[in-house]
Amino acid sequence: MRRVPDFTTHSDHAAQAHSLLAEMIESRDLASAVRDARAASKSSDVVAPIALHDRVTTALETSGSAVPEWFAVVRGDLLIEAGLATRVHVETPCFWSGETSLAQFPGVITTNAGWIDGDEVVEVHVDPASISLDEFDRLAREEIFARTDKGPFRLDRQPQFYLEKSPWRAVPMTGAQRTAVNLAVAYGRDPAPYLSPRQLRTSALPTDAEDLE
Helix, strand or coil: CCCCCCCCCHHHHHHHHHHHHHHHHHHHCCHHHHHHHHHHHCCCCCCCHHHHHHHHHHHHHHCCCCCCHHHHHHHHHHHHHCCCCEEEEEECCCHHHHHHHHCCCCCEEEEEEEEECCEEEEEEEECCCCCCHHHHHHHHHHCCCEEECCCCCEECCCCCHHHHCCHHHHCCCCHHHHHHHHHHHHCCCCCHHHCCHHHHHHCCCCCCHHHHC
16 A cells, blocks of 8 residues: 555644645535624634634534534644643653544643654643643553653654554655544444545545554
């Protein structure tokens, strides 16, 4: 399978998230949600992507439609873009398993394996509306992890280790999608719910369980 370059910067992740937001609006004919968001922002042109995402989510819920996992996940990327997420660094015995453990904490948006002063560290973006830093630290201590204020952080060559070892690595994703898919692959779950219909259609994906091994 041809390797598709990874999205490794927040600007790339944001661009991908904007594309997924547009895909949802187009596929569900949610023009009214866009109009409502513009009215709420008192602007005829520019609407904050996070506000638009929330309006679309409300429109789906009001209509009785389930909000797809992939669409819910990318809200985190928009929080990061808007500067509304909290970034922390966590020292772990192994950053690859640390990523999958931290990804299961409430409010965690993205995880990235890397290094600080030779120590294995996971960089985490957290939604502060979903978990306080005190609660995050309590959960980290239960895993024998420790938040650190040291720096600078250097990204490892293989963040999202389990994703990188699977065929799903060929799919361009947002940071939040990569974190969710990495966790799914690590635990033998189907990652497809975290990918949009367009991503699934246009990417060469595994067709059976053997391809995921």
